[in-house]
Amino acid sequence: MVTVSLLQGDITSQAVDAIVNAANSSLLGGGGVDGAIHRAGGPEILAACRRLRAGALPDGLPTGGAVATTAGRLAARHVIHVVGPVHAPxxxxxxxxxxxxxxxxxxxxxxxxxxVALPAVSAGAYGWPARDAADIALTTVLTAPTSVKEARFVLFDEAMLRVFTEALGALQPR
Known part of the structure; x- marks a missing residue:
């Protein structure tokens, strides 16, 4: 069973096997978490993404999909890119x-x-309401069949950490 931990910090500094990147479908870098991971990881990540676009993913990564690349200069070994949905009321x-x-x-x-270190996918620029994003993320990770031992949610600010902490508390038996 996976153990979930929560912390406020910089996902690019995590020494884990894999960092999850909230990427855009092009896989060619962007803002937010995606831009930070590309900047900190260096050109190796972008080169790996370009190879994916030239081969298996010519149209980019579909929303909800995931693919791994090298982590370049990051402390992690891999980056797992996911494309979150834009929130649509x-x-x-x-x-x-x-x-x-x-x-x-x-x-x-x-x-x-x-x-694995994970961000709050879609809860930033893609506009997903924070508590709903936290509920979906935590419930999914806690119930998904996986051999991952630790899922570390690395949240950018104190407000998001508080939301995830409250959501996790509501999911755990008292």
Whole structure:
């Protein structure tokens, strides 16, 4: 069973087997977590993403999908890129957000990763409401079949850490 931990910090500094990147479908870098991972990891990550685009993923990574690359200069060994859904009021796209986490864990299993650092996928620029994003992320990771031993949610600010802490508390028996 996976152990979930929560911390506020910089996901790029985590010494884990794999870091999950909230990427855009192009895989060619962007803002937020994606930009930070590409900057800190160096050109090796972008080169690996370009190879994916030139081969297996010519149209990019679909929303809800996951794929692994090298982690370049990061302390992690791999980066698992996922494409979260943009929140759309009036449309239930939660299955796509759940898929990001289940697919990331499946890829982690494929590459032998036992420790994984994850961001709050879609809860930033993609506008997903924080508590709903936390509930989906935590429930999915805690119930997904995986060989990952530690899922470490690394949250950018104190407010998001508080939301995830409250959500995790609500999921755990008293």
């Amino acid at each position: 009036g449309q239930d796209r939660s299955h796509l957000l759940r898929s990001c986490y289940t697919q990331a864990l499946a890829v982690a299993d494929e590459i032998g990763a036992r420790t």
